[in-house]
Amino acid sequence: MDFTERVTRTQFIGPEFITWLWYQEELNGGTFDLGPELGEVELTFEDKLVMGSTALDEQQDSFKGGRPTASLEARAALKLGKLAQSAAVKLTQGDQEWRFTLKAEPLMMSAIKLPEVLADEPAASFQERMFLLENLDRLYRHLFKAFLEERLSKEWTSELLPAIQTWAAQGRV
């Protein structure tokens, strides 16, 4: 299998990752311990959510306003086997907040709003923006790593997935 085939074949990891984050938000309030270097972060879903499934059909459900992840409509889409294709989220570390849209295919962040930049001088402002962006990128990758460590573990099929399926079916963890 060549590189392009591998990339294409594993695109489903993106929707699974975002939906897992949704589950984690309800399981533990979206709090993640990313280790001694990065500490604790909190991820919350905001006012936009798109759900879909290439396995079922190509129809997508878009939710806007309020908290879509708490809506009956989004729950119904989940029960139909749809997964999150994109979601507006807020990531908090200490007193810093990043807001962005997490997209599944290809897996990426977009429309990123950084915490407030304090420097006025252009060069210093650029360096501060880059510092905040690199920090976000590090947190995002560690969240993805936390997902993959569960997803690629032996416990995924026997313990973790059944718990997620119960959450999807009953609407509670």
Place this chain on the structure above:
Amino acid sequence: MGAFQGGLTYRQYQIKEKLPTTWQARVQQGLVQNVAKPLDPEGEFDRVVGWCSAQFILDTDMSLDLCLQDPYLVVAMRVETIKIPGGLLKVHCESEERKVKRELKKEVLSRYERAEIREQVEARLRKKILPSLKSYEVLWNTETGVVRFFTTNKSLNEELMDLFEDSFNLTLIPDYAYTIAQSDELGLEKGELEALESIEPTPFVDEDTLYESMKG
């Protein structure tokens, strides 16, 4: 939505090769050799792509000391295109065809004649139309090998990958779930990387729930 202000939207890449310690000379040469050049209205190309300053689209001084904001190389990919509006081309071709018909005393022109007229009209109109200019910021973290390109347009991203390889002889690997998972930075263990190779989608709903939901 750019590197310097406002929200940020970009495609992220990791450079495949390890950057040599003496990268500065190679990068400087690559920038200069592939600098954005003005599109020639009498030439054969409708589109030209090259490097320019991230601060000002017409500034093509690619001196490394101007482009480096340690550790970032901050440049832009400039795209200059010339496109004759379809409607304008059509009426000018028709006007020219009418003229030729009168001159040749013919009621119908051959496909060859019409194609030749179209070519001549296109060449004439190209000289009168101003090309459009756009630039897209490129941030290269020279310490980590991460490159961010501030547009998600697919064809522009493909052009960046080509320009980058042509300029620096370095390959950009786009971020996908698979490539992020494989990256050294993520540091997955050997067993996990092996599992990644055979991973299959799993349903987040069980069959009974799915059946009940579809029954509605």
